[in-house]
Amino acid sequence: MNIIGFGECMLEISGTPLALRFGGDTLNTCLYLARLAPRYGHKVAYATALGDDQLSTDLVNAWRDENLDCHWVEHREGGSPGLYLVTVTPNGERHFHYWRSASPVREYFCSPQTRLEQTLAQGSWDAFYLSGISLAILPPAGRERLLACARLARERGLEVIFDNNFRPRLWSAEQARDYYQRLAPWVSLALLTEEDELALYPEAPVEALINRWQQQGCRELVIKRGAEACVIALDQQRWTLAPEPVTAVVDTCAAGDSFAAGYLAARLQGESPVASARLGHRLAATVIRYPGAIIPRDAMAALL
Helix, strand or coil: CCEECCCCCCCECCCCCCCEECCCHHHHHHHHHHHHHHCCCCCCEEEEEEEEHHHHHHHHHHHCCCEEEEECEEEEEECCCEEEEEEEECCCCCCEEEEEECCHHHHHHHCCCCCCHHHHHCCCEEEEEEHHHHHHHCCHHHHHHHHHHHHHHHHHEEEEEECCCCCCCCCCCCHHHHHHHHHHHHHEEEEEHHHHHHCCCCCHHHHHHHHHHHCCCEEEEECCCCCEEEEEEEEEEEEEECCCCCCCCCCCHHHHHHHHHHHHHHHCCCCCCCHHHHHHHHHHHHHHHCCCCCCCCHHHHHCC
């Protein structure tokens, strides 16, 4: 199956010593999916907006080197990518500091019709991937256009895949709940971080979380719980799968994004939910042993 994702990518400053890299939630997932593509036989594209500066050009060149289709990347005159700094505690937990207010992707939907909308209308891809951050970074009109993209994709027979990724710095819990509820009827597979769901619905047990999404039309859910066992729900079936312990955690940045990539790579090719989650755990366990969102390709050799 072929999947196209939408979201924001920024320059990343991370590691010891500090180094310039890049990252962004849906971009991280799509890039790791692209690395897994030779093994699983899918194609991956990414839609976003960047500037017309050298940094933006370098980003696109790096993505193309990873076999990520960049036909849907738009460039804004005078623009430049956003930036974030990652600081890490001794146990690998990360903290982010952002400079993204002028990120070009905020204006992705400023034209009457984007390449992304044209492509989804044609129904020529198999899956469309977006996240809570994809919605949150956009102005209200852009959010409505992105919701329409999800509806259009589902109506054209695409799988619509959503990662909740709630960030209170970007919008309120009330806003997120509203948009997630409006999006849910079009979502076929949801990857939900339990902590983020609890920020929106405090003290809700996992089963209540599952019921809420399934009642709105989403059949398959994966509840990501960090180092704890993930929970998978498909209709009335339930599975739990614990990750193998990782003792040398360097940086948990992109742990959830890489899990999503592993799960989707296997699941979209017809593997079972448990086998797909196992690959997700293996990839995430590899990623958190390195600094930054995107680890060296050769560090994934055992998975490729």
